[in-house]
Amino acid sequence: MRNxxxxxxxxxxxxxxxxxxxxxxxxxxxxxxxxxxxxxxxxDVPVEAxxxxxxxxxxxxxxxxxxxxxxxxxxxxxxxxxxxxxxYQLLEIPLTLSANDLDLGILRLKSVxxxxxxxxxxxxxxxxxxxxxxxxxxMVTGQEIASRQAIRLxxxxxxxxxxxxxxxxxxIRGSSGYSRGVGSRVLMLVDDVxxxxxxxxxxxxxxxxxxxxxxxxxVKGSGSALYGSSAIGGVINVISKNITSEPxxxxxxYGGFYSPPHYPEWEWSDRTxxxxxxxVDYSKRSGNTGFRFGAGHDQGDGYKQNDWSRRYYVxxxxxxxxxxxxxxxxxxxxxTEKHGSFLYWKDLSNxxxxxxxxLGNTVQSQRGHLAGSYRxxxxxxxFYTVKAMWFHNDFDDNxxxxxxxxxxxQSTSDFLDGIFQYNFSSDNHxxxxxxxxxxxRVASNIFSDKSGYNGALFVQDEYTLNDRLTxxxxxxxxxxxxxxxxxxxxxxxxxxxxxxxxxxxxxxATAGRGFRAPSIAEVFTSTTASGLRVIPNPDLKPERxxxxxxGYNQFxxxxxxxxxxxxxxxxxxxxEGQFNDDGDIQFQNVTEAGTxxxxxxxxxxxxxxxxxxxxxxxxxxxxxxxxxxxxxxxPRHLVYENMSYTWGDxxxxxxxxxxxxxxxxxxxxxxFIKDADARVPAHVLDLRLIYTFTLQKHDVQASLQAxxxxxxxxxxxxxxxxxxxxxxxxxxxxx
Numbered sequence: 065m066r067n068x069x070x071x072x073x074x075x076x077x078x079x080x081x082x083x084x085x086x087x088x089x090x091x092x093x094x095x096x097x098x099x100x101x102x103x104x105x106x107x108d109v110p111v112e113a114x115x116x117x118x119x120x121x122x123x124x125x126x127x128x129x130x131x132x133x134x135x136x137x138x139x140x141x142x143x144x145x146x147x148x149x150x151x152y153q154l155l156e157i158p159l160t161l162s163a164n165d166l167d168l169g170i171l172r173l174k175s176v177x178x179x180x181x182x183x184x185x186x187x188x189x190x191x192x193x194x195x196x197x198x199x200x201x202x203m204v205t206g207q208e209i210a211s212r213q214a215i216r217l218x219x220x221x222x223x224x225x226x227x228x229x230x231x232x233x234x235x236i237r238g239s240s241g242y243s244r245g246v247g248s249r250v251l252m253l254v255d256d257v258x259x260x261x262x263x264x265x266x267x268x269x270x271x272x273x274x275x276x277x278x279x280x281x282x283v284k285g286s287g288s289a290l291y292g293s294s295a296i297g298g299v300i301n302v303i304s305k306n307i308t309s310e311p312x313x314x315x316x317x318y319g320g321f322y323s324p325p326h327y328p329e330w331e332w333s334d335r336t337x338x339x340x341x342x343x344v345d346y347s348k349r350s351g352n353t354g355f356r357f358g359a360g361h362d363q364g365d366g367y368k369q370n371d372w373s374r375r376y377y378v379x380x381x382x383x384x385x386x387x388x389x390x391x392x393x394x395x396x397x398x399x400t401e402k403h404g405s406f407l408y409w410k411d412l413s414n415x416x417x418x419x420x421x422x423l424g425n426t427v428q429s430q431r432g433h434l435a436g437s438y439r440x441x442x443x444x445x446x447f448y449t450v451k452a453m454w455f456h457n458d459f460d461d462n463x464x465x466x467x468x469x470x471x472x473x474q475s476t477s478d479f480l481d482g483i484f485q486y487n488f489s490s491d492n493h494x495x496x497x498x499x500x501x502x503x504x505r506v507a508s509n510i511f512s513d514k515s516g517y518n519g520a521l522f523v524q525d526e527y528t529l530n531d532r533l534t535x536x537x538x539x540x541x542x543x544x545x546x547x548x549x550x551x552x553x554x555x556x557x558x559x560x561x562x563x564x565x566x567x568x569x570x571x572x573a574t575a576g577r578g579f580r581a582p583s584i585a586e587v588f589t590s591t592t593a594s595g596l597r598v599i600p601n602p603d604l605k606p607e608r609x610x611x612x613x614x615g616y617n618q619f620x621x622x623x624x625x626x627x628x629x630x631x632x633x634x635x636x637x638x639x640e641g642q643f644n645d646d647g648d649i650q651f652q653n654v655t656e657a658g659t660x661x662x663x664x665x666x667x668x669x670x671x672x673x674x675x676x677x678x679x680x681x682x683x684x685x686x687x688x689x690x691x692x693x694x695x696x697x698x699p700r701h702l703v704y705e706n707m708s709y710t711w712g713d714x715x716x717x718x719x720x721x722x723x724x725x726x727x728x729x730x731x732x733x734x735x736f737i738k739d740a741d742a743r744v745p746a747h748v749l750d751l752r753l754i755y756t757f758t759l760q761k762h763d764v765q766a767s768l769q770a771x772x773x774x775x776x777x778x779x780x781x782x783x784x785x786x787x788x789x790x791x792x793x794x795x796x797x798x799x
Contacts, residue, residue: 199615241697257453494526
């Protein structure tokens with residue numbers, strides 16, 4: 065295995081200048097003051113979680129339950145205080161600070177319908193209101209994740225309109241089928257930086273702790289013009305929680321069990337199957353320095369035989385404000401997991417039991433990342449950021465196709481990404497430009513010892529012609545190289561339009577090109593498991609696409625919102641796992657494919673926001689044009705509904721999912737998976753009950769979650785039953 069570590073002397077040479085710079089900056093600090101106040105609405109109710117910041121600086125805070133905020137370590141001078149929160153009119157106040165602390169007293173916000181929309185950052189690499197973006201964007205808040213007691217991040221995405229999961233592999237509007245964790249057409253970011261393994265380039269949901277997530281933003285449609293390869297089908301951006309101004313401690317404990325299957329012949333264990341875990345985190349800011357640390361443990365017996373799991377993780381974040389205009393953040397995670405391997409069932413009569421040769425198969429993995437971000441605000445209209453991330457992945461298993469050895473598969477990979485981004489804003493322009501470079505290195509007995517790199521330049525301008533029309537042109541140029549394959553480049557332009565015919569109406573249109581370079585795993589995989597042989601294909605070419613979307617959204621008063629979109633995607637050289645004439649699996653370029661469809665979303669709030677209802681319907685016609693047939697593993701219909709009602713300290717919620725059965729699978733799977741054609745539409749009903757109370761001045765939340773309440777059995781992979789009914793009881797404590 066290659067030694068990928070830097071020499072100690074090299075590390076010392078990098079770290080010492082940084083420490084000297086930080087110390088010198090700290091010693092040169094000037095006298096500072098604090099700004100405090102209280103935010104109320106028109107009816108004197110405190111406004112919680114309002115974003116209060118000084119425009120043109122990095123200084124800011126969020127209001128607490130009482131609507132109070134405090135911004136510390138602000139130098140004397142003239143500033144503009146901005147208060148922004150969903151559902152209220154933006155408030156800006158000019159301030160002149162002297163040598164004394166400033167108490168602003170009570171500030172009142174006016175509720176308006178137009179700003180009852182979230183602020184998103186992923187669509188244009190900067191903050192925007194949802195109605196100002198030219199693409200479809202959805203969001204999952206940290207509150208939604210917590211209320212559903214999501215254990216892994218992919219569970220938090222189950223009710224995002226237009227998105228479905230095949231196992232843990234994400235498809236947005238039919239962009240992806242299933243290739244068992246190898247390659248992804250949806251790019252996953254963590255705080256705007258790609259979060260990928262160096263070998264498979266897969267999405268990594270299990271290595272991020274859910275209690276550290278502030279929100280998840282999902283951009284639907286090709287994002288290659290800003291984010292490059294792997295964003296051909298969309299982008300998922302996980303935004304981390306900010307470090308709190310006041311000390312904040314949170315503890316979450318949960319436990320649950322699986323119900324026996326509906327069919328007695330499927331029962332394989334005479335004992336109850338349990339799952340449990342805990343999460344803890346602590347956050348605090350002191351002067352210019354802040355930190356957040358957390359840890360957790362999850363374990364489950366599994367509802368299928370040989371599907372148990374054990375996971376441990378730690379995470380942390382440290383921030384330092386050099387001044388009100390310069391900020392450095394460092395963060396990282398480490399996760400270790402061991403679990404059984406259930407590839408597919410023995411047959412439909414034994415749907416929760418794997419074939420005998422899979423029993424005892426295990427996979428062990430360690431994953432972690434280190435990330436850094438430096439942001440400098442030059443003035444009200446200019447700022448730049450420098451971000452970098454190193455992602456390390458190491459896994460091994462005892463799954464071997466060789467009867468004489470049990471060495472199994474092993475891979476160690478590293479992925480390093482660096483981004484420089486500059487933003488400029490004026491009355492008519494919002495310019496985003498920058499450069500990105502990343503590299504991958506792999507040492508593996510399944511993917512070989514390979515490396516690759518990618519370099520890119522990108523630019524996008526949001527040009528506002530008048531108060532109704534905005535034009536959004538963009539361009540990204542990528543150059544990439546992969547061992548044994550060679551070099552190539554891609555030029556991906558885009559053009560977007562946003563037209564606002566009325567105060568509460570927005571029309572949008574976007575079109576652009578996308579691409580995805582094959583991962584090292586797709587090109588070089590060579591292994592055998594459970595009778596399946598996978599062989600390399602060094603002739604793989606990058607995928608290319610053209611995508612377009614037309615959309616419309618409308619506010620009807622303050623409490624009703626509707627969004628509709630029609631979309632079109634045309635793919636060339638689509639990479640899918642295929643059986644060749646010898647019966648081996650090989651990743652190949654499908655000649656041509658296309659997806660068309662539409663999506664409708666409807667949001668409603670009523671009874672003073674106590675009742676919340678959301679519905680999304682997506683129709684996708686995914687065609688293999690070369691074969692004049694449906695693309696494999698794509699559902700045509702997705703219906704997601706969510707409703708919650710709050711009565712005092714009690715909240716009741718219900719979620720419903722309908723996913724139509726795949727029109728087509730890879731028929732060759734019938735050769736080694738019995739009853740591979742068995743599939744039905746999915747009807748999943750989840751219920752939750754949450755009770756919030758105070759215990760000795762501490763916030764406590766108890767919740768009961770019933771997932772798949774109707775015990776409806778369906779498959780989420782070929783030959784694999786989706787989770788059966790299970791109940792989770794959780795207790796959360798905040799201090």
